Amino acid sequence: MPELPEVEVVRAGLEPAVTGATISAVEVFEPRSLRRHDPARGAFIDQLEGQRMSAAVRRGKFLWIPLGPDTGTVATRALVAHLGMSGQVLLREPGSADEPQLRIRLHIEHPEHGELWINFADQRIFGSMAVDALIPTRDGLPAGQGSASPLVPSQVAHIARDPLDPGFSDAAFLAALRRKSTGIKRALLDQTLVSGVGNIYADEALWAARIHYAQQSSTLSPARSKILLREVRLVLAKALAEGGTSFDAQYVNVNGDSGYFSHSLNAYGQQGKPCPRCGATIVREQFMNRSSHLCPRCQKPVRRIASRTD
DNA sequence: AGCGAGCCCTGCGCGC
DNA sequence: TGCGCGCAGGGCTCGC
Numbered sequence: 001m002p003e004l005p006e007v008e009v010v011r012a013g014l015e016p017a018v019t020g021a022t023i024s025a026v027e028v029f030e031p032r033s034l035r036r037h038d039p040a041r042g043a044f045i046d047q048l049e050g051q052r053m054s055a056a057v058r059r060g061k062f063l064w065i066p067l068g069p070d071t072g073t074v075a076t077r078a079l080v081a082h083l084g085m086s087g088q089v090l091l092r093e094p095g096s097a098d099e100p101q102l103r104i105r106l107h108i109e110h111p112e113h114g115e116l117w118i119n120f121a122d123q124r125i126f127g128s129m130a131v132d133a134l135i136p137t138r139d140g141l142p143a144g145q146g147s148a149s150p151l152v153p154s155q156v157a158h159i160a161r162d163p164l165d166p167g168f169s170d171a172a173f174l175a176a177l178r179r180k181s182t183g184i185k186r187a188l189l190d191q192t193l194v195s196g197v198g199n200i201y202a203d204e205a206l207w208a209a210r211i212h213y214a215q216q217s218s219t220l221s222p223a224r225s226k227i228l229l230r231e232v233r234l235v236l237a238k239a240l241a242e243g244g245t246s247f248d249a250q251y252v253n254v255n256g257d258s259g260y261f262s263h264s265l266n267a268y269g270q271q272g273k274p275c276p277r278c279g280a281t282i283v284r285e286q287f288m289n290r291s292s293h294l295c296p297r298c299q300k301p302v303r304r305i306a307s308r309t310d
Numbered sequence: 311a312g313c314g315a316g317c318c319c320t321g322c323g324c325g326c
Numbered sequence: 327t328g329c330g331c332g333c334a335g336g337g338c339t340c341g342c
Contacts, residue, residue, distance in 0.1 A: 002335060035318080061336075084336055086320080101320085124319045126336060182312065191337080198335055248322085251335070268335095289315075291333085 002083045004196030004236050006244035006251050007061050010089050013254030015056040017091050021110035023048045030103035037130035047131040059144035060195025062156045080130045080153045087127030091254045092117040141167040162196035163233045174225050177217040185213035200268045203293045205232040207267035212301045213292045267293040
């Protein structure tokens with residue numbers, strides 16, 4: 001469910017609570033939520049209890065918290081979280097009532113804020129937590145938002161930087177679009193090309209750029225590709241500023257509050273409503289076994305195969 | 311290489 | 327009221 005803006009809202013909420021705090025106890029209520037934890041590296045709980053947390057970091061839709069015994073020690077492992085379709089990370093006062101889909105709870109102690117619970121709730125269990133080794137980034141740059149450290153969890157290393165990351169290479173992404181023979185929406189959703197974009201923001205950015213989801217990425221002119229990348233950044237940034245997109249109680253920040261960007265959607269979920277730009281009726285179509293929402297007038301399929309230079 | 315299908319899951323809203 | 331179906335913000339693996 002959550003895409004970059006929603007995950008960033010969670011990261012930013014987590015940051016002040018976890019930085020400098022120590023994990024005093026861990027409870028796992030649902031072993032399937034540890035699917036991405038490799039037990040060969042050690043038991044999940046054993047590797048967390050007693051550890052100090054030094055930051056809250058995000059790349060794309062992945063979150064992680066570097067672990068170290070005390071200040072000044074270079075972290076070699078991290079607690080990694082992915083929210084999947086329905087994951088939530090909630091900060092709670094000790095003794096609070098359990099969320100309906102509580103899967104994992106961390107008891108933490110912060111030097112200033114005292115004791116807190118971090119509750120990981122996840123209806124569909126597509127999300128996960130894991131303890132993973134940190135490895136150097138390929139480009140030597142900071143691994144993600146929230147830390148200057150060039151260390152990334154091994155299970156996140158194949159994920160591309162996201163478009164709001166200062167280390168994101170526009171040139172490399174645009175070159176990949178030209179090189180690849182694939183539909184543009186598929187490319188936007190390919191987390192190894194660009195991360196953080198999911199079904200909502202892909203549809204919104206394509207609507208804003210007036211591009212059909214199935215257009216071959218290699219047939220987009222450099223100018224059109226740049227416009228699309230700009231629209232991706234704009235929609236992600238705007239959604240972030242509005243606290244993310246919430247359709248229901250499934251997406252909330254660390255305090256359990258919803259975001260407001262659902263009121264700003266132009267295409268996603270707007271089937272049957274008029275296009276805010278031209279008035280034609282927005283339609284929903286199946287693509288990649290998912291729904292795509294588009295304006296049939298503004299976003300016409302492009303049949304030509306040859307490269308364009310508009 | 312690219313792509314569709316299948317799988318991992320729970321729960322909601324809808325039509326019958 | 328109950329049941330079956332389609333649907334949901336993600337991502338990984340397997341074949342062709």
